[in-house]
Amino acid sequence: MRQNIIIDIDxxxxxxxxxxxxxxPRRLYANPTxxxxxxxxxxxxxxxxxxxxxxNPLLVPTLSETAQAFxxxxxxxxxxxxxxxxxxxxxxxYGLGVALAAVLTGLAATSLMGNSLLETLTSMLNPLPxxxxxxxxxxxxxxxxxxxxFVLLHSVxxxxxxxxxxxxxxxSQTLRMVGRNYGLNPVSYVLRILVPAAFPxxxxxxxxxxxxxxxxxxxAELVFGASSGKGGLGWYIFENKNELEIANVFAGLxxxxxxxxxxxxxxxxxxxxxxxxxxxxxxx
Amino acid sequence: MAASGNALLGLEDxxxxxxxxxxxVTATWRVSFDVAQGDxxxxxxxxxxxxxxxxxxxxxxxxxxxxxxxxxxxxxxxPGPDRMxxxxxxxxxxxxxxxxxNIMFPxxxxxxxxxxxxxxxxxxxxxxxxxxRARNSFPHTLSGGMKQRAAIARGMATEPDILLMDEPFAAxxxxxxxxxxxxxxxxxxxxxxxxxxxxxxxxxxLKIGSxxxxxxxxxxxxxxxxxxxxxxxxxxxxxxxxxxxxxxxxFGQAAPAEVE
Numbered sequence: 058m059r060q061n062i063i064i065d066i067d068x069x070x071x072x073x074x075x076x077x078x079x080x081x082p083r084r085l086y087a088n089p090t091x092x093x094x095x096x097x098x099x100x101x102x103x104x105x106x107x108x109x110x111x112x113n114p115l116l117v118p119t120l121s122e123t124a125q126a127f128x129x130x131x132x133x134x135x136x137x138x139x140x141x142x143x144x145x146x147x148x149x150x151y152g153l154g155v156a157l158a159a160v161l162t163g164l165a166a167t168s169l170m171g172n173s174l175l176e177t178l179t180s181m182l183n184p185l186p187x188x189x190x191x192x193x194x195x196x197x198x199x200x201x202x203x204x205x206x207f208v209l210l211h212s213v214x215x216x217x218x219x220x221x222x223x224x225x226x227x228x229s230q231t232l233r234m235v236g237r238n239y240g241l242n243p244v245s246y247v248l249r250i251l252v253p254a255a256f257p258x259x260x261x262x263x264x265x266x267x268x269x270x271x272x273x274x275x276x277a278e279l280v281f282g283a284s285s286g287k288g289g290l291g292w293y294i295f296e297n298k299n300e301l302e303i304a305n306v307f308a309g310l311x312x313x314x315x316x317x318x319x320x321x322x323x324x325x326x327x328x329x330x331x332x333x334x335x336x337x338x339x340x341x
Numbered sequence: 342m343a344a345s346g347n348a349l350l351g352l353e354d355x356x357x358x359x360x361x362x363x364x365x366v367t368a369t370w371r372v373s374f375d376v377a378q379g380d381x382x383x384x385x386x387x388x389x390x391x392x393x394x395x396x397x398x399x400x401x402x403x404x405x406x407x408x409x410x411x412x413x414x415x416x417x418x419x420p421g422p423d424r425m426x427x428x429x430x431x432x433x434x435x436x437x438x439x440x441x442x443n444i445m446f447p448x449x450x451x452x453x454x455x456x457x458x459x460x461x462x463x464x465x466x467x468x469x470x471x472x473x474r475a476r477n478s479f480p481h482t483l484s485g486g487m488k489q490r491a492a493i494a495r496g497m498a499t500e501p502d503i504l505l506m507d508e509p510f511a512a513x514x515x516x517x518x519x520x521x522x523x524x525x526x527x528x529x530x531x532x533x534x535x536x537x538x539x540x541x542x543x544x545x546x547l548k549i550g551s552x553x554x555x556x557x558x559x560x561x562x563x564x565x566x567x568x569x570x571x572x573x574x575x576x577x578x579x580x581x582x583x584x585x586x587x588x589x590x591x592f593g594q595a596a597p598a599e600v601e
Contacts, residue, residue: 234400234402237402238447240419253436254437256437
């Protein structure tokens, strides 16, 4: 007959195999900021290498020439001023666009009519390029900030609304029932259940909306020039192209890129870290 | 039968239907029963007997096409925190709140408790369900059993008139399930809350219930109401016999229908 076998394990023995420190190359590799810096460094090196080999500053200035133009622009105060003008218009347009999207998706989440309204408006207006609306906007709102804000609002609203709406629709039936179980009113239900539950999609929408807003703003200034004598970054690029200051053109583009990187890592990533990662709703 | 005079929850000829685009399916057909204060009322039946639909109707998520549901004499029209639900799914906790915040949220939102009171009650029930160490953890870091414990604590802390549980242990492994059943009974011994519990397991029904409603399938109709279950847990022989009886009641009747 077989016997029961019982083995006593000394709880203190070989604790060293239970947990070991992670070797340092792996730790470095696990750091997302470091990985991003590596990508940027490689891209910068490729740029510098190609431009040096091409040796034609009128077509492609080197990274160091661009950096110098950028530094000069920053020090002379021209670039910061242009950035300030662009950012101000951008934030107004973006804010209004997000607010309008919030109202529309809130209606869509709580009533069938609102749902149809949003879906119809989005499918109709989302494909319309914001720049195509600019001539009309100039007629309606005159040459000035109003027109720019209008086209920015158009470029932001639909994409943010579409993503938020898709996020709301993907909220699990269980969470919906939990929210209704608590007897929340429609506003609380949207703000406290649907918004956090759909936050991955909402944040994606906000990011895309931010990018669309930049594109629209720079393009609008490039095509239609300065409004009311005070141009932003797009105007800066346009001006310098006309004067064949190509390094400055690149510096202007670089500024847009740097702002994009900064907003992404200082704003959106921080939000992600404090919400989605913490809640286990997003992998790394 | 429980006397309808002191019934907490009453269902009278409740018919529930689901409408799909092609047809209307009857989930339950004229089901009547009463639940009294302190009952551990089980809805038991094979899949397709409409037991979950009945629980959803009591929860206020479905409106009966026929009949009435009343809670404390008031008709049930919409979901509300006086009937807290514990679902089978592990994703019922809000991922953006910690265990404690999850438990506090319905208490605060319903306006029944102040924030401080809600925090005290949450702590009390967290200890009761043995989650003290996970108090400030987010749900995605918990095991399935711990999530269900948190959901039960959330349901109980709000002190609903009736706690509705929809196969809350079905997705757990059998060891954890047995443990959770024992814990639920221990909690009941302490506070004698009213419980309505849906299951398809006869063993679980006999272990948890003080009363059992047996439902037949397609559509769900009342097959039996077992009200004399006291002392069953201490008497394994009687319990086994009862299990066989229930099995016969549920499936003995279905057999001839299949022959036809």
